[in-house]
Amino acid sequence: MTEPRDVDAVVVGAGFAGLYAHHRLRQLGLTLQGYEAAADVGGTWWWNRYPGARCDVESMDYCYSFSPDLEQEWTWSERYATQPEILQYVNHVADRFDLRRDIQFETRVTAAAWDDAAQRWHIATDRGDSVTARFCIMATGCLSAAKQPEIDGIDTFRGPTFHTGRWPHEGVDFSGLRVGVIGTGSSGIQSIPVIARQAAHVTVFQRTPNFSMPAKNAPLDPESVAARKARYREHRQAMRESRAGVVVPMPEESALSVDADARETRFAAAWETGTLYGMVSAYNDLLIDRDANDTAAEYVRSRIRDIVADPEVAERLSPRNHPFGTKRPCLDTEYYATYNRDNVTLVDVRSTPIVELTAAGVRTTTDEYAVDAIVFATGFDAMSGPLLGPDITGVGGTTLRDKWAAGPRTYLGIATAGFPNLFTVTGPGSPSVLVNMLVAIEQHVDWVAACIAFLRERGVGAIDATVEAEDRWVHHVNEVANLTLFPTANSWYMGANVPGKPRVFMPYIGGLPRYSKICDDVAADDYRGFTLTPASAPEPAPSASRT
């Protein structure tokens, strides 16, 4: 039997995080092996090709900042980029920086096991590859493990079914068809208006109405693009210094400190911004005080009533089960107005739950709805899901699945005790999904690259978070979350969308600047909270020629 090939680092995933990891680690002179389950780069943007898929962070903010040249040469066409345009951008970046050369596509990592004596990860794939690596970088994304609905009879249905997160590359023609859509999160809310324009009829099965605001998408005008490009560097810095990785004015006052008219004016202006953050940050206490939150929730409900002609349908669309902003809100184009169309029916499957799929359609406790095709817009096993897909085994044979049985435990969201040299980019316990993902990814990958450079310089073979540091971090993540209304919602942030998943608020809500400072301080203090073990064998000298 031949020895497995050895590299300095394996990078799992070739989305925004994985590609940037290749770029940064190659700059350090590391030998790399990347694996990606998809046939090409793009991560979530490779898979999520459903009709209407587009980003809800502004395109000029939702792109890499690491290269000023890249920033200047790429020009987005719309305020909110479509999935095809984002994928074009990712491909451009991969070509421009030659990032595909170490990546093996259509290959899923199935196992990673730590060998303490050799201070290396043994990594195996579904194509039979076996490789050893000093470092394993999990760049597997937060929303990449698509979740099928737990509904009986899926195999009984005689028409085609599609998951928004695994959409066929050739597209789907719904012309003349009766389409059922299950799920009204961001993916459902983006796709329903587009499907309704093509299909003969759309029946939407809604379990929980969500809060959605108009995106006000439009082509970008050349003057504002030029103005942004002229001061892109300052803007990027301001993004990094902003709580959510996007520049938003932070209000000083409580929603309860002003009268109803003043609130109405402020919310109306926020609604018109066409951003996710406008409404959420209209006042400083919307996410921490239930009464303040109710004012924003009621404002959104009033807008739904303005748009939707049938008052009963408007009421069904009005979220009342969770505080505004505590499940991820959505940005839409004509979502609520779509329910004014004759060919769209809204079914409330909270009061009359889906019992099963039949050969002909969807049966609820009260009715059967005949459909020709079904779209599952049912989301993801978020954050921890992609990390628990492969069998990951750490020191002493402990598996990550066992360690995280009661919920993910990490130090800074980037490392987990007992799994040395394993880095989780935007992992649970980091700001990740609560901030602009591109800013979160760059901050994490930069930190990992600096950490690896430090370890190599000092002849350190293994870095492992201490259990004490991890316990303190987990406590802090919970403590900060519990100051907010977030844990009161049954959201995917809490793992509540996956039956049996532990209810733990997974992202770190302390804000990006505070989090980045903590990470920087840990690094400056020679990686406080980590145990550093000298290399058991001398490390080859770093050399750019090895790349």
Ligand code: NAP
């Ligand atoms: P999601 O927000 O988790 O929504 C899933 C929907 O499916 C929910 O309405 C859920 O209802 C429903 N559902 C799940 N299982 C069901 C069942 N068995 N019966 C009936 N309904 C069921 O998923 P998503 O829409 O894919 O979005 C996930 C996240 O991805 C977003 O929050 C966002 O962060 C990201 N995303 C971003 C964009 C963008 O940038 N524009 C686009 C798409 C997604 P319950 O709420 O009752 O569980």
